[in-house]
Amino acid sequence: MTTLKHYLQFKDFTADEYAYLFERAALIKRKFKTYQKHHTLSDRTLAMIFEKASTRTRVSFEAGMYQLGGSVVHLTTGDSQLGRAEPIEDSARVISRMTDIVMIRTFGQDKIERFASHSRVPVINGLTNEFHPCQILADLFTWLEHRGTDAQGRINPNALRGKTVAWVGDGNNMANTWLQAAALLGFKVHVSTPSGYGVNAEIAGVDCADCWQVFDHPLDACRGADLVTTDVWTSMGYEAENEVRRQAFAEWCVTPAMMAAAQPDALFMHCLPAHRGEEVLAEVIDGPQSVVWDEAENRMHVQKALMEYLLLGHQPMA
Ligand code: CP
Ligand code: NVA
Numbered sequence: 001m002t003t004l005k006h007y008l009q010f011k012d013f014t015a016d017e018y019a020y021l022f023e024r025a026a027l028i029k030r031k032f033k034t035y036q037k038h039h040t041l042s043d044r045t046l047a048m049i050f051e052k053a054s055t056r057t058r059v060s061f062e063a064g065m066y067q068l069g070g071s072v073v074h075l076t077t078g079d080s081q082l083g084r085a086e087p088i089e090d091s092a093r094v095i096s097r098m099t100d101i102v103m104i105r106t107f108g109q110d111k112i113e114r115f116a117s118h119s120r121v122p123v124i125n126g127l128t129n130e131f132h133p134c135q136i137l138a139d140l141f142t143w144l145e146h147r148g149t150d151a152q153g154r155i156n157p158n159a160l161r162g163k164t165v166a167w168v169g170d171g172n173n174m175a176n177t178w179l180q181a182a183a184l185l186g187f188k189v190h191v192s193t194p195s196g197y198g199v200n201a202e203i204a205g206v207d208c209a210d211c212w213q214v215f216d217h218p219l220d221a222c223r224g225a226d227l228v229t230t231d232v233w234t235s236m237g238y239e240a241e242n243e244v245r246r247q248a249f250a251e252w253c254v255t256p257a258m259m260a261a262a263q264p265d266a267l268f269m270h271c272l273p274a275h276r277g278e279e280v281l282a283e284v285i286d287g288p289q290s291v292v293w294d295e296a297e298n299r300m301h302v303q304k305a306l307m308e309y310l311l312l313g314h315q316p317m318a
Pocket of ligand 1: 057272273
């Protein structure tokens with residue numbers, strides 16, 4: 001029996017735990033690609049609660065849990081009592097008596113924290129207004145796969161130390177989570193957002209002065225970066241601001257010129273869904289430096305490692 005552990009934000013785990021998860025995800029991915037069974041969670045049930053839309057998070061968690069030998073219950077606000085004002089604490093008490101692990105995508109981080117504090121089983125953040133830790137877990141794994149392996153193709157979890165990520169766009173849940181990752185794993189984030197949409201260090205929960213730097217112009221943020229990344233101008237839940245944001249963000253579009261200002265071997269990432277012609281031009285997202293499809297696929301592999309870790313703890317690498 002492992003002690004009850006949740007994954008509500010990136011900084012919930014240590015650098016050593018991430019090193020384990022990257023190694024484990026690589027093993028799980030290898031087994032998946034070679035059609036080897038990996039039923040470490042047979043008879044376990046994952047409850048997925050979606051209060052916002054999803055494609056990748058739904059498919060990656062659902063397919064991933066079945067591949068681990070378990071099963072899945074899918075709930076949304078509209079088709080459960082969550083949408084009819086049942087207290088989140090009561091929902092947590094009930095759902096966690098019938099399932100083994102819970103993934104929630106919701107609005108405020110406070111909601112997932114209240115759920116977790118009344119849950120008997122591990123709770124995973126599948127995106128809140130403030131954070132998207134599963135996405136950054138996949139992004140880091142993807143980055144390491146492409147730029148952080150040794151001669152035998154094994155991932156070196158320390159390979160990101162001293163690197164630079166350029167964040168172009170909204171100071172949102174993704175930006176906050178990149179900052180937490182930088183503080184923990186020893187890289188730096190160059191942040192460029194339109195005025196009024198900057199990262200709030202208090203909300204992001206980071207107090208490292210040297211792990212991020214603000215740039216007025218996105219091109220300057222990209223200079224010398226090892227990875228350039230962006231996200232939609234309007235995140236889920238902020239749709240009423242769409243028109244105002246379209247105007248404010250017009251210059252925060254990742255262009256070939258920005259990629260050219262980065263390191264010659266820089267990668268481009270986007271958590272998806274993307275809007276070509278808004279936050280990124282098609283030449284970039286569909287170009288040779290883009291690894292967005294690997295990023296999306298890796299959601300599944302890293303989350304399988306994550307669910308296994310939360311339920312079983314460290315496992316032998318075989
Ligand atoms: N990146 C991501 O979380 O995608 P979905 O919204 O499709 O789940
Ligand atoms: N920042 C985006 C990410 C979507 C996966 C949102 O919250 O809508």
